[in-house]
Amino acid sequence: MNWRHLKVWTFALAVLLGASVLHAQDQAEPPDDQSNNQIVIPEGTEFKLQLHSSINSKTSKAGDRVLTTLLDPVSVEDQDVLPKGVRVDGHLGDVRQAARRGKGGYLSIVFDSIELPGGEKVAIQGSLTEVFSASNGGSENVGPEGDLKGGPPSRKEQAALVLVPAAAGAVGGIGPGVAAASAGILMAYLIPKGKQASLFAGSLIGMRLDRDVTVTLPAPASP
Numbered sequence: 001m002n003w004r005h006l007k008v009w010t011f012a013l014a015v016l017l018g019a020s021v022l023h024a025q026d027q028a029e030p031p032d033d034q035s036n037n038q039i040v041i042p043e044g045t046e047f048k049l050q051l052h053s054s055i056n057s058k059t060s061k062a063g064d065r066v067l068t069t070l071l072d073p074v075s076v077e078d079q080d081v082l083p084k085g086v087r088v089d090g091h092l093g094d095v096r097q098a099a100r101r102g103k104g105g106y107l108s109i110v111f112d113s114i115e116l117p118g119g120e121k122v123a124i125q126g127s128l129t130e131v132f133s134a135s136n137g138g139s140e141n142v143g144p145e146g147d148l149k150g151g152p153p154s155r156k157e158q159a160a161l162v163l164v165p166a167a168a169g170a171v172g173g174i175g176p177g178v179a180a181a182s183a184g185i186l187m188a189y190l191i192p193k194g195k196q197a198s199l200f201a202g203s204l205i206g207m208r209l210d211r212d213v214t215v216t217l218p219a220p221a222s223p
Helices: 003-028 155-160 163-169 176-190
Strands: 038-041 046-051 065-070 074-076 079-082 087-096 106-115 121-133 147-149 204-209 213-216
Touching (some): 038 079, 087 121, 121 213
Antiparallel strands (some): 038 213, 046 065, 046 204, 065 087, 074 079, 106 121
């Protein structure tokens, strides 16, 4: 074998050895698969949140953003998945102002996103379950559909209406039927509005997940 042939064979052998080393490395390194770090937070999981936005059925509008943070960590099968302080945000759905005849205001909150510690946002679907503490006297009445409702007129306002039929009947020269009709008209006009539905920043509220959500946990640090 001459010198030229020896160089060719040496080069070919080096290429084969290099390819074998690369293949071995590929086999040794696990694929970049994050599925082992994915955790499903099941539907029905409850969160305790602190509200950072003030909302009011008189001044707020459908679509307004609602900002909150998680007060207690969320765990799945004894593993902490979401730490305290995680952002959980949403928006207002239906908004109705308080109206006369004692109708209170109405608000619904749709929770729609979680911001993970790494900055990733995950879409969720959640609803209001309760008000643990209403800052500055906000509404605490939460309906079965997760809606926040304002209360009826105060007792003082309602008590004042007792005088209306007597006032109508005291008008001279009218029969009982006319007096009753007059009383009805007066009451319909004078019954005050119910209270606005409202929550102020700082209130503590509960939220329930309405569908499963999958989050990816940070990979464990290498030893």
